[in-house]
Amino acid sequence: MHLRINTLLNQPPTGEKVEVAGWIRTRRDTGGFSFLEVNDGSCLANIQVIADKDLVNYEQDIKRLTTGCSVRIEGTLQASPAKGQAVELLAGRVEVVGWADPETYPLQKKRHSFEFLREITHLRPRTNALGAVARVRSRLSFAVHTFFQKRGFIQVHTPIITTSDCEGAGEMFQVSTTRPHGGAGKAEAAEEFFGRRAGLTVSGQLQAEVYALAMGDVYTFGPTFRAENSNTSRHLAEFWMIEPEMAFCDLRGNMRLAEEMLKYCLTDVMDNCAEDMELFDRFIEKGLLEKLRGVTGQDFAHITYTEAVERLQGCGKTFEFAVQWGIDLQSEHERYLSEEVYKRPLIVTDYPAAIKPFYMRVNDDGKTVAAMDILVPGIGEIVGGSQREERYDVLEARMRAAGIDPAEYSWYLDLRRYGSVPHAGFGLGFERLVQFVTGMANIREVIPFPRTPGFAPC
């Protein structure tokens, strides 16, 4: 039975016989033996293996080992006489499990550009940076669940195939069993598998509300799909979203939860992925750890949309797009506020009703809604949420005003007809969180298999 390298590296060199299994990163020959750097993905560090020339297969196997070969090695853990590692493995047996022809294997023992690695999506987790991203992503996911579970939230698996659009959330991918050219002019809707138009979910929020109004505090954490033709370093056609929804909760409670959750996740990752975070801090974004500690160490800033507009109009800075009440804040405005004015996460609340979806609760002024966006330096909007409209009449009127047929959403309106309560929730793009935590510039590097317009290789 082999041991994971991360556990081995944390063991004292007892001289015990152990086995590791992993992939060769580099081989260095020195006179009578070779150094092998073996990585198994359990941690950033490799284990250094000493393979002596007296090993039976030294000439025919070990001296032919190159980057990417898989090996199984039995040996004794010993203290390393040289600097660079505390322990090393003195090999007693080196078995080559799978060769990797160096003439064609694309990965080298040097740095590659992320653009190049994206072309070999299936091999890139074998690199330091992408491996670190994978571990941090996994830990973050765990932290999200831990955070909610500790607070008694119930996880709800909302549907991936849905027939209700979450208005304002972007274009849906259609789900259909009918072939594009096989319709032969028949009534297509009647042939639909679900008897009506269906698509991949753009948000689990509406269904999460269903369970919030039965179970109190719930959350969803699953894949989400947007058929938008957006080509940026912050957008994916398939991404993961975290959406808590709380009954008997207002915007204030919603904001508090979002802030606590972000702080919990950042702290957890810094505590549990120190080695990987060190890599990001050194090579990906200088000052990353300081930035993250700045987020966990102070309260988020708060400003209303109206105050933000006044502030932007009076700041003396000229923007490409003019700032005017009633028009949504542009990226440049959000960046200015979070990066230059506050220099920390900023929560903007109470947006004009006209630019927000129908389900957001109308404030007493009749012009704004109880919405909140959390803007984070470098990423922009990372959280979007609101208190939901719990008043039947107001909600129905808002739906009609938005051109939505209330009959289509009768199930949603029923939640207000029977035992309605004030409730609130938010959506957090998981990949944007991973981006913020790792400092990775492009969102395509923080999801294992990115999907963007024209790109879905495997």
Place this chain on the structure above:
RNA sequence: UCCUCGGUAGCUCAGCUGGUAGAGCAGGUGGCUGUUAACCACCUUGUCGGCGGUUCGAUUACGUCCCGGGGAGCCA
């Protein structure tokens, strides 16, 4: 989708005003008693993103399409 900059060896890039290309790394061979971006010597590698036109001749200038970077819109 729009603006903008790019696409040259396996990778990262150089190539002035049109005359079919080069450096580092990687890879191969040999050397080296502890290396860790190993080191030293020698060697190999190209439909110059695709297509079309201009030209005696296009990697270079033109048109178009594809892909990537940066920015914008949409948003998470």
